[in-house]
Amino acid sequence: MLISRIFKVVVVSCVWLLLSCSLSYGTDTDIACLKSIKESLVDTRNYLNSTWNFENVTEGSLCTFLGVECWHPNENRVLNIRLSDMGLKGRFPLGLTNCTSITGIDLSSNELFGSIPQNISEIIVFATSLDLSSNNFSGEIPSSLANCSFLNVLKLDHNQLTGQIPGQIGFLGRLKNFSVANNLLSGPIPSSFNSSIFTKESFANNPGLCGKPLSPCV
Amino acid sequence: MWAIWTSAFFLSNMVFCGKTGDALNALKTNFYDPNNVLQSWDATLVNPCTWIHVTCNNEDSVTRVDLGNANLSGQLVTQLGVLTNLQYLELYSNNISGQIPDELGNLTNLVSLDLYLNNLSGPIPQTLGKLQKLRFLYDTIPFIQYCCTTWNSFTVRLNNNTLSGTIPVNLTTVNTLQVLDLSNNHLTGDIPVNGSFSLFTPMSFANNRLNTPPPSPPPPLSPPTRGPSNGNNATGAIAGGVAAGHH
Numbered sequence: 001m002l003i004s005r006i007f008k009v010v011v012v013s014c015v016w017l018l019l020s021c022s023l024s025y026g027t028d029t030d031i032a033c034l035k036s037i038k039e040s041l042v043d044t045r046n047y048l049n050s051t052w053n054f055e056n057v058t059e060g061s062l063c064t065f066l067g068v069e070c071w072h073p074n075e076n077r078v079l080n081i082r083l084s085d086m087g088l089k090g091r092f093p094l095g096l097t098n099c100t101s102i103t104g105i106d107l108s109s110n111e112l113f114g115s116i117p118q119n120i121s122e123i124i125v126f127a128t129s130l131d132l133s134s135n136n137f138s139g140e141i142p143s144s145l146a147n148c149s150f151l152n153v154l155k156l157d158h159n160q161l162t163g164q165i166p167g168q169i170g171f172l173g174r175l176k177n178f179s180v181a182n183n184l185l186s187g188p189i190p191s192s193f194n195s196s197i198f199t200k201e202s203f204a205n206n207p208g209l210c211g212k213p214l215s216p217c218v
Numbered sequence: 219m220w221a222i223w224t225s226a227f228f229l230s231n232m233v234f235c236g237k238t239g240d241a242l243n244a245l246k247t248n249f250y251d252p253n254n255v256l257q258s259w260d261a262t263l264v265n266p267c268t269w270i271h272v273t274c275n276n277e278d279s280v281t282r283v284d285l286g287n288a289n290l291s292g293q294l295v296t297q298l299g300v301l302t303n304l305q306y307l308e309l310y311s312n313n314i315s316g317q318i319p320d321e322l323g324n325l326t327n328l329v330s331l332d333l334y335l336n337n338l339s340g341p342i343p344q345t346l347g348k349l350q351k352l353r354f355l356y357d358t359i360p361f362i363q364y365c366c367t368t369w370n371s372f373t374v375r376l377n378n379n380t381l382s383g384t385i386p387v388n389l390t391t392v393n394t395l396q397v398l399d400l401s402n403n404h405l406t407g408d409i410p411v412n413g414s415f416s417l418f419t420p421m422s423f424a425n426n427r428l429n430t431p432p433p434s435p436p437p438p439l440s441p442p443t444r445g446p447s448n449g450n451n452a453t454g455a456i457a458g459g460v461a462a463g464h465h
Contacts, residue, residue, distance in 0.1 A: 070335065071399060072375065073260070074287070079397065101421055126419040150419045174416040 014073030029098040030076050031057055034065065036095025037081075044111075045087035071101060080104030084131070092116055092137075097123040104129040108155065116156075121147035129153040133179065137161060139179065145169050157181040165209075167192045178202050185209045188217045223360045238280050239266040241297035249292040250312075255285065279303035286332065287311040294338075299324040310375065311335040318376075334399065338379040342400070346374070347388025371396035378402040385428075390415045398422045438458045 001103060031054065038052050051066040061079065063070035069080040084106050091114035096102065103126055112135040117123060121144040124130065127207045128150045137159040145154065146168030154172070157179040170192025179202050184209025193202075194210075200213045210217035243261045258270040267274035273282035280301050291313035297306070299321025315337040322331070323345025331346075349372070371394065377399040384406060386439060389395065390413030398418050405426040409415075420430070 025451060072310075103417075103421075126421055128419065130418050133394075152416055174411075176416070 012023075018184040029100055030062060030078050030156070033095050033098035033102075034062060034068065036098065037093040040090050040091040040093050040095060041112075043087070044089055047086045048083075048088075069104075077101045079127075080106075082106040083110070083141065085109040092120075092132075094123065103127060103150070106131040107135065108132065109134040111136060113137065115148060116142055116161075118142045120144055123189065124148065126150055128174075134158040139163075141166055141169070141185075143168055146172065149173065151175055153177040155179050157183065159183050161185055165190060165193070170194070171199070176201065181205050189214060224359045237300050239264055241295070241300040242269070242272065242280070242283070244295045244297045248295050251288075253289045255290070260303050265462075275303065281327075282306040282308070284308045285312070290314060291337075294318075294319055296321045298322060301325060303327050306330045308332045309336070313337055315339065317341070318343055318381075318385075320345045322346065325349065332373070333373045333379065335378045335394070338376070338381055340381065342376065342381055342386055342389075342405075343385030344386045344388060347386055347391060347438045349392055367375055373397040375399040376403070380404055382406065384408070385410060385423075401425050428440040 005171065034052065035054055041048075041089055047066060050062065053061075057076070059076060060070070060072075060074040062068055062076040063073050067081055067083045067086070068078055069082070071077045071079045078101060080103060081096075081099070083106070084109070088107070088110040090112060092112060093107075093178055094117065096105065102124060104125060105124060106129070109130045112132070114137065116132065116137055116139065120142050125148075127148050129152055130145075130148070131153065133155040134157070137156070138161065141156065141161055141162035143166035145151070146166060148154075151172050152174050154169075154175060155177065158181070161180065161183040162185065164187035165180060167190030170190055175195075176197060178197060181201060181203060182205040185206040187201075188211040189203060189209060191212075198213060203209055203214055236373045239261070242259060244268075246256045246259045246261075249256065255271065258268075259266070260269070261274075263269075265278055266272050266280060267278050271284045271288075272280055273284070275281050279287065281303055282305060283301075286307070287310070288307045290309075293316030294309075294314060296319045298304075298319060303325060304325050307322075307325070307328065307330065310332040311334070313336065314333070318333065318338055319342035320343045322328075323343055326349060328349055331349075339462040372394040374389075374395065375397065378401070381400070381403040382405065385400065385408075387410055389398075393414050395414040396417065398415075399422055402424060402428050405423070405428055408429050409423050409431075
């Protein structure tokens with residue numbers, strides 16, 4: 001009798017746990033994500049301080065943060081983060097990995113530096129738009145970006161990125177808007193970048209870069 | 219002649235206003251409203267703009283219906299299609315059952331359709347493919363483009379219902395569609411990936427009975443094209459640069 005009762009309790013609580021895991025893609029993790037972003041970046045103009053308040057977090061309060069767009073207004077699940085031109089300083093915020101439902105990331109026109117993480121496709125699995133343009137990012141373009149198969153927009157222009165452009169990135173099937181212009185990239189542009197969305201402007205102002213659609217390598 | 223014109227104008231205006239009031243009243247009649255949120259919806263008033271949870275513009279046209287989280291049950295009505303200036307239809311988090319009326323396809327000014335967290339069944343109407351906000355004007359003016367395409371974003375959230383059938387393919391032609399959530403339903407068939415749907419990830423379709431295609435492996439990388447001279451172009455360029463620097 002007692003054993004069957006315990007068994008029932010265990011089964012019910014397991015089912016409940018499973019259900020709650022599948023229903024919410026991670027409300028607690030989204031809070032951790034935004035907290036980590038705020039802590040890892042220097043907010044030189046105090047823009048985040050005014051609205052990014054973690055004192056009394058309720059369902060949907062993240063959705064009122066400046067630059068944060070949620071999937072639904074009454075649920076703390078981040079859809080997009082738009083923090084363009086906010087005077088933010090620091091490295092690529094790795095805390096983004098906890099925003100498990102995020103699709104759009106715009107950190108353009110800030111003072112971010114350091115390299116773009118090599119494992120970026122594990123950090124922002126479902127990214128549809130990634131704009132890191134007009135910052136001070138250095139190092140190479142991570143080839144794992146090629147695994148971000150949902151990317152429609154990839155803007156890395158106006159940074160100090162070096163090395164060659166990983167060829168696999170040219171095969172991203174949903175890409176509509178792409179730019180690596182105004183960097184320090186070199187080497188031949190891989191032949192995978194042959195669709196019409198890759199124009200001269202996408203690659204311009206990289207002194208060491210050559211090959212179609214730029215002038216041939218010599 | 220002038221008197222006939224003006225009176226006809228006013229009459230038609232009254233009739234029109236009466237229509238939107240009637241439409242919302244039909245909705246009220248079809249709802250079970252235990253929290254009495256629709257108490258202010260007075261059928262004797264021709265103009266519904268004074269009703270709580272109804273918002274109008276300065277031409278007395280209904281632009282918003284905000285009834286999210288209102289403990290409402292019952293069904294939607296076809297008369298909703300009459301609210302042609304409606305921009306926001308917020309009926310989420312209730313207990314509404316029945317089907318989504320085809321007539322919602324007439325709401326060509328809609329920017330937000332929130333029917334999520336209800337008990338809606340039946341298909342997603344094909345007519346929703348007609349909902350296309352004109353935005354070519356914005357596209358031609360570069361400065362305005364960014365601001366207005368984001369402000370013009372069209373949101374459709376039908377998640378957490380018991381909707382069945384397939385996803386209407388013509389939704390991919392609604393090019394202002396920016397946020398789509400169809401998760402947690404009983405939808406079947408394929409997930410479109412073209413047109414506006416290239417913006418949507420598996421998260422928008424999770425927990426349905428849809429066909430999930432196997433992830434396609436990236437195509438093999440062909441060897442990089444090399445210049446006519448020695449294979450090492452990069453070193454060549456750097457050497458050239460260094461040499462130039464010495465002058």
